[in-house]
Amino acid sequence: MVEFEVDGEPVKVFEGQTILDGLRKKGIDTPTLCYGETLRPANVCRVCVVEIEGARVLAPSCSRKAEPGMKVRTDSERVRHSRRLVLEFLASSTDLSTAPEAEAYCAEYEAAPERYGPPAPPDPDRDRKRAGHHLEPDGLTAATVYAPVKVDNELYVRDYSKCILCYKCVDACGDQHQNTFAITVAGRGFDARISTEYVVELPESACVYCGNCIAVCPTGALMFKSEHDLRAAGEWDAEGQTVTTTVCPYCGVGCNLDLHVQDNRIVKVTSPADHDVTQGNLCIKGRFGFQHVQGP
């Protein structure tokens, strides 16, 4: 066991566990966005940073391993400042309307994204931005990642105006879950975006429609088409939905399915992240193969 100190109180975690593990054990509420239970920490959003005594800069609690005797502060002015600014940066550049967690963090940290100016309109050329070049801003609007929604298949929708570039979808599509490698982070800096090769549409890419990227997306940038369409029609009713856990009938692996049902129709399918078999992952059949249940 490793013993260290959090806000003046001792906490013990197993060797190899992170500061975040310790914080959760202590019940200290810590915001996270790019962190995923089933993925290796990308530690890119920096909203979970904490102050470690003696360190020059703040540390991401999600990835920093706990060390004996470490003195961690989660409530210092520096910590609150960075968390607030990170949330402001995201809220001023990204559409967080389907990311209730992020919105709650913004309220908690009194983030004021409006002080950076009114958001700039969507950029249809965002996918083709060249690394190392940009148009000089006038400062009258705040640059955003807004871009047209991508609807290029029947199963799911990609709305990268909502993307906070947490890397989770890329990691889930790549060597951490699916090993399909259909998507990547392309471009650089503020113009970095999730893309297929040469921005080809999903049906032409390597995508196998497992939907495991949707499962890990923290902001709703990746969404079931069924959910997207209901939201567009103003009929999405998360409160009125029931979730039924069942076992996927297609093969013998035994994946658990959580069927999200609204008005007696399946509107999306997930799998519990803590399920031994799936770790939240499914294949196209389990994820999307439910139409026959409600077919004519």
Place this chain on the structure above:
Amino acid sequence: MDIKLIDAEATAAERAALDHLLGPPTSSWEGGIRVPERDTRTAATGHAQRSRRHELLPALWAIQERIGWISPGAINYVCERLTVPPADAYGVATFYAMLSTEPRPSRVVHVCEDLACRCHGSQELIAQIEERFGGEGELSDDGSATWYRSPCLGQCDRAPAVLVSDASETPRESVLAPVTASTALAVLAGGEPPALVFPPLPQEDEPSLRLLRRVGRVDPVSLDDYRAAGGYAALRRAIELGPDGVLREVKDAKLQGRGGAAFPTGVKWEAVARQPARPHYLICNADESEPGTFKDRAVIEGDPFALIEAMTIAAYATGCELGYVYLRGEYPDAHRILGAAIDAARERGLLGEDVMGEGFRFELVIFKGAGAYICGEETAIFNSIEGFRGEPRNKPPFPVVEGVFSKPTVINNVETLVNVLEILERGGPGFAAVGTEASTGTKLFCVSGHVVRPGVYEVEFGATLRELLELAGGLAAGSELQAVLLGGAAGGFLRPDELDLPLTMEDARAAKTTLGSGVVMALDTTVDLPRFLQRIAAFFRDESCGQCVPCRVGTVRQQEALARLVNGHGRGDEVELIREIGQCMRDASICGLGQTASSAIESAIDRLGVFK
């Protein structure tokens, strides 16, 4: 090969470019013609096939240099050859500014718009090109040439500068510096780029030079000249001392890294030498991209064998058998000269299986960067070499434990490494006798801007900024110093009344500034400081890798706030906002780029009183 390809075919020229680098494909499993009796009874898949990712960036370069851009068909063939998913290859290709995934003509003129060139008319140059040729990215009449703005090209001692990339079967890159608008326009019209004239070292006749003592005085590609001028005595001495003896001398010398972070080199070397995991790797960080920095280029162009010898010693002391020189892509002359020197050293048994007949192996390769300041960050270099996007890694683990290919890695700047020769020749304590107690030895400074004789200067640690500026001839008669940018875009400004600052690591730290990479850029009163700051802000926005939120968005918000101040649309809270953004970038960014992205701008506010 089990990857889904794009629906596009590589052209014969694209295939030839890649085959020239990798050799012809051995089977249809890696993109060759299918020969049933050969290819149907074997399968080339699995780890062995997927272990070629580190060849990705060189492969993309091969296409870029031959064709001028990387087409979907070309990426397809790269991916077939190396078993890399096309999406991944596209992510890497779009990361680097010198690679293009959109059609580009064979000739591209990269026009520096960065800090030092601004002091020497680059904005007027760009205005002339815009007026007489056309805007950025527009094509010449015959469609064979275009131009783009570029960040610092590392030619600040002969500003303004352009870099001409000619894609062809015999690709060529040429630096034109100093360049006039008429020359740039002639090149854009298809004219032959004039040969670069290497200016002499400003301290040419100074007998006390150490690191620069051979630069400009010996033929840089002649091994005989190098040996006649004392070359390879240090390696001989290192072998006498043995690896532990070398480590002891380097520690006794108290050598600190010259790349900006000033980490004790001996400590780094010893940590790698003691790592049980094998192999160990050595990397020379020659991705010198800090605006205003050109010292490493001067050393490589003028004395490449010194770097090769120093790296051989470092490898010997730390147990490395393979070394990389990660050289920035904008340095064609350094690449050519260093490449020739490495070949010559290998031919004479000074690199290879049995160095100097002493029974140790060391091979050295040049890895060409592709236009990304962030790849000067040590862990970003690892990702770049491994064929991933040049995004920094979180530390810990530190490079001495897990560096390139997840193995213990020594990574040092060019200048740091060449100091090792001095240490072995003079002994550690002898080396430490020069300079100050805490900053030992001599330091190279890149003096540029409005001084009479810009160039690389070598002075002992402890010389004052005033003395250094006087060495460079001071400012031209009639002009008045406004400020000095010390340490580059990631450094800070000093006022004219602060010139008595002794140039040491400790004095700089005490004065809340940094020597950084040794940039000393003198700005006279003609410089429009707010516009100058805007360029710094634009630089960081362009060069942020985009991985972490504080830097990805912070650099943009910082630039927007500056724009409001400069354009007179301020809302009154901009200076405070810049400080708040700076604090977050400094505290919460993953790497040094974000952590220093506001330092020059904040120092201009604090020390120079800009926007007061």
